[in-house]
Amino acid sequence: MNNFVAELNELIKKYPQYKLELGYESWKTNFLRFFQSMTNYNITKEVKKLSCTIYKGKRLFSFKMVNPNINELKKKILYAEKFIDDLPEDPDFVDIENDKEITKQGEIVDNTEKINLKDKISILNELSNAVKPYNFKIYGTFITNYVQSFIINSNGVNKEYITSPIMLDVKAVSDKNQVTVIETYGSEDFVKFNLNDFKSRLLNKVKLANLPIIDMEPGKYEVILGPAAISEFIQYLLYGSSAQALDTGNSCFQDKINEKIFPENISISDSPHNDRMIRFYYDQNGHTLKKLDIIKNGIFKNFMVDNYYGNKLKLKKNGNMGTNIVFEPGDKSFDKMIKSVKNGLYISKLHYMNFINMKETTVTGLTRDGTFLIKNGEITNVVNNLRYTISLIDLLKNITAIENKNYVLPFSTNYSEFFILSSLMPSVTVSDFNITSSTKAI
Amino acid sequence: MKELIKKIINKLNIPEIDFADVRFTKTDNEGIFFERGSLKSVSSSIGNTAIGIRVLINGTWGFAASSKVDESVVDKLIKNAMESAKEGSRFKWDKIKYKVVSPTIISYEFKPKEDPFEMDIEEKVNFVGNIAKKLTQNPKIVHSYAAVNFYRQYKMYANTEGTFVDTLLYDTSPVMFVMAAGKNGVQTRTFPGHMPGQRGGFEVLKKYRFEENSEKIVKEAVDLLDAPTVTEKKSDIIIVGGHLALQLHESVGHATEADRIFGMEISYAGKTFIKPEMIGDFRYGSDILNIYTDSSDKRAIGYNPVDDEGIPARRVDLIKNGKLVDLQTSRFTADKLGLKPSSNMKASDASDVPLIRMTNICIEPGEGTLKDLIKDTENGYLLDFTKTWSIDDNRNNFQFTTEIGWKIENGEIKHIVKEPTYYGITSEFWRSCDRICGPEEWNFYGTFNCGKGEPGQIMHLSHGVSPARFKNISMLPKE
The missing domain is CATH 3.30.2290.10 (PmbA/TldD superfamily)
Structure with missing residues (x-):
């Protein structure tokens, strides 16, 4: 690996007429997927890939290679030389990243080796046996990844980082009626995993899942959003805090820097170095990441700005990408939050959310994996999954209580590149949450 | 090699x-x-x-x-x-x-x-x-x-x-x-x-x-920008083009993937409202509705001569005269359900495991042109060009918004409306289908971006549809 990276550094020097931006990644996974309390499949997979962008003035060409070698890379550059002068310019391009600090970040622990399949199977057997007396089975994934990345460019950027995230996602599903509850674990260090705690949290939820099932009518409800549910809403809202959204006219935060939009107890940041979470050190261009306040005491503070949009929009770049969103805890215990709801809902998780109008932050989506009725301060029923149609800005404005603890929520970007990210979220109470229909099913 | x-x-x-x-x-x-x-x-x-x-x-x-x-x-x-x-x-x-x-x-x-x-x-x-x-x-x-x-x-x-x-x-x-x-x-x-x-x-x-x-x-x-919005809470709608393809994709395509019955996708993509006992008996749509999967159609993106576990391409009726008659299956799920494998196991590339994936799922054409269908519609909307799509993990409760709609009054298009939103329950929706246009209006619509599985896979697939009308559908007027 390092020989190849040294070769890449040498190669860059041979093309002073261009600016080159190179990203080299060695990625492997041990990925166990299970259903009905048994193995579906276990995957071991290794991929080495290189991305390269060649800039000549304001003209650019990008390509990707798997299993790259220097000779093939030179051939690709030679190929690009034939036409790059004939491509139209990008008038908004100024320069590539110039954060020159040479750094190496990340622990060199390979969790794909450290946690073997035998250990994973033993843990799953124990969890499966724990839920079995309640007539539940477990479904989910147990993933360990190892990623070594290098970002190098002609401006002297030279970054390396290693990450080896772990994610255990367990859904307990009732054999009787498919009522589902979920428990997750995510970190870079499996020593932090406490199987008994995990099992106990899962079983507490399984017990609630045995409550009678009811249906709810559309209407506006007081709801407690569990950490996974509020996490997903925040991720959608923060699309609007990217400089790209600002540039394309889709940002709900346009002209709102330093404006108080939300209640004072709401503070949300991107904290890539928070060691409770799966950490990120650089953006895709090699810019060093730091904590960024996005909403501080209800005031919108900063856009997330990469090198390109920083230059284009004349904003200070920070490279933040929302990989580690932290919602600061409040002052209410979870029990007190439940007790204060007279007639409302607890929503564990969301499904298939989509924007109706990104600028207006209107979205629709559904609840999943545990929706419950709260009556006079107690959880009394399982509720069929529900559809909501809301404005995310209004959702945050309507937060009336924030739990005094926040929890690590791992999640994967499963659509193209497989990354494991995490957020740190408390439960929140929200008033006037708009339920627009019922699925009439679990 | x-x-x-x-x-x-x-x-x-x-x-x-x-x-x-x-x-x-x-x-x-x-x-x-x-x-x-x-x-x-x-x-x-x-x-x-x-x-x-x-x-x-x-x-x-x-x-x-x-x-x-x-x-x-x-x-x-x-x-x-x-x-x-x-x-x-x-x-x-x-x-x-x-x-x-x-x-x-x-x-x-x-x-x-x-x-x-x-x-x-x-x-x-x-x-x-x-x-x-x-x-x-x-x-x-x-x-x-x-x-x-x-x-x-x-x-x-x-x-x-x-x-x-x-x-x-x-x-x-x-x-x-x-x-x-x-x-x-x-x-x-x-x-x-x-x-x-x-x-x-x-x-x-x-x-x-x-x-x-x-x-x-x-x-x-x-x-x-200055167009009106939908005001009715119920309306007849004609859905055309790529948006009907997406409606089919979400509420029939994914729902009839047999791996969802066994919970093999619960951890990510979700389940289905279909139970094994519904095959052959369940009224999925109106009598005029015939939906099939056909991986043997060379014209479309989903063509695959043999699937990724050795089953040759074939056409399989999924919904016949409105009744659910078969599913998209793998060799494992077909065996469990007493069906013949439908040649739907595919992986995005060789580094991915094969999963049950749609190939070419199509609605059989009916009769007449879109012009005829509009003429035959007293009051309603014509909808196309998807803006928002969302469906629950049983593939039962959906809500879609299109970028644009056209108001129809007395068989004529009157004006455009912005962001028309409709919602419903899958089988109730397909049972309300009362007309499907003919072969002259029938086309394939394809996507590169159907996500499923973990680690995630993106599949290329297509849908063949001609415009269809649905009666008395729930609309969501903009507040």
Whole structure:
């Protein structure tokens, strides 16, 4: 690996007429997927890939290679030389990243080796046996990844980082009626995993899942959003805090820097170095990441700005990408939050959310994996999954209580590149949450 | 490569392994993206290789894959796959069994009229650039893009039953988009809509007639800024084009994937409201509704002569005269349900495990033209061009918003409406279908972006539809 990276550094020097931006990644996974309390499949997979962008003035060409070698890379550059002068310019391009600090970040622990399949199977057997007396089975994934990345460019950027995230996602599903509850674990260090705690949290939820099932009518409800549910809403809202959204006219935060939009107890940041979470050190261009306040005491503070949009929009770049969103805890215990709801809902998780109008932050989506009725301060029923149609800005404005603890929520970007990210979220109470229909099913 | 694949199959033909297959893929992608008339990226990813080995031991799958493809990785991959299966079988109470399937040997090569990977980059860039420039002329258009993705994949599949298949396929997916801004917010228009993917090369890009449609979408986006919204809570709707394809995709396509019945996708994509006992009996739609899957149709993106576990391509009726009669199945799920495998197991590339995936799911055409259908509609809306889509994890409760709708009164289109939103329950919705247009209005609509599985896979697939009318559908007026 390092020989190849040294070769890449040498190669860059041979093309002073261009600016080159190179990203080299060695990625492997041990990925166990299970259903009905048994193995579906276990995957071991290794991929080495290189991305390269060649800039000549304001003209650019990008390509990707798997299993790259220097000779093939030179051939690709030679190929690009034939036409790059004939491509139209990008008038908004100024320069590539110039954060020159040479750094190496990340622990060199390979969790794909450290946690073997035998250990994973033993843990799953124990969890499966724990839920079995309640007539539940477990479904989910147990993933360990190892990623070594290098970002190098002609401006002297030279970054390396290693990450080896772990994610255990367990859904307990009732054999009787498919009522589902979920428990997750995510970190870079499996020593932090406490199987008994995990099992106990899962079983507490399984017990609630045995409550009678009811249906709810559309209407506006007081709801407690569990950490996974509020996490997903925040991720959608923060699309609007990217400089790209600002540039394309889709940002709900346009002209709102330093404006108080939300209640004072709401503070949300991107904290890539928070060691409770799966950490990120650089953006895709090699810019060093730091904590960024996005909403501080209800005031919108900063856009997330990469090198390109920083230059284009004349904003200070920070490279933040929302990989580690932290919602600061409040002052209410979870029990007190439940007790204060007279007639409302607890929503564990969301499904298939989509924007109706990104600028207006209107979205629709559904609840999943545990929706419950709260009556006079107690959880009394399982509720069929529900559809909501809301404005995310209004959702945050309507937060009336924030739990005094926040929890690590791992999640994967499963659509193209497989990354494991995490957020740190408390439960929140929200008033006037708009339920627009019922699925009439679990 | 053929020799290497055969060598691997020989190594896997041992008594300890009940069944095994090997796939090799070499995938090429090229993308051109213009934003507000300026070229933002030309990207290419050529010759991406992958090999994947899947083994069935003790009724359990093990799978190992690598982007490096040569003899040096083979033994390690076989070892990893076998260990995964053996260790995984310690967490298993029901074994996967495969009924023997006769071997198939097929070679198929699609030849595009204009191979985009053999053309000069400048020619392709200029073509898209000309479209992009036309989108920027109106001052109310604050954002626009024009883009195209070209795709080519060579695949070899072999299994221990003697099946050997190799295919070379080309797909192209172009799109253009504009966003207009005014005092009432922003409105968007996209063309050709949500499912622009087609089997073919550069000729696909020409077929869509982007230049003449660019003026149309610019005008529509600007007009939408001041357009009224839907006010009714119930209305008849005619759904056309790519949006009907998406409605079919979400509420029939995914719902009839048999792996969802067994909870194999609960951890991510979700379940289905369909239960085994509903097959052959459940009224999914109205009497006029006939829906089938056909992986043997060479015209469309989902064509696949043999699926990724050795089942030859075939047409299977899913809904016949409104009744659910079959599902999209794998060999495992078909056996469990007493059905014949439908040839729907596919993986995005060789480094992915095959899953039940849609190929070409189509609504059989009915009769008449769209013009006739509009004329026959007293009061309602015509809807196309998806803006928002959302459906629950049982594929039962959906809500869709389109970018634009056209109000119909007394058989005539009167005016446009912005962001019309409708919602419903899958079977109630399809039972309300009272007319489907004829073959003259029937087309394929394809996507490159159907996500499923973990690690996630993106599948190319298509849907054949002609416009259809649905009666008394719930609408969501904008507050």
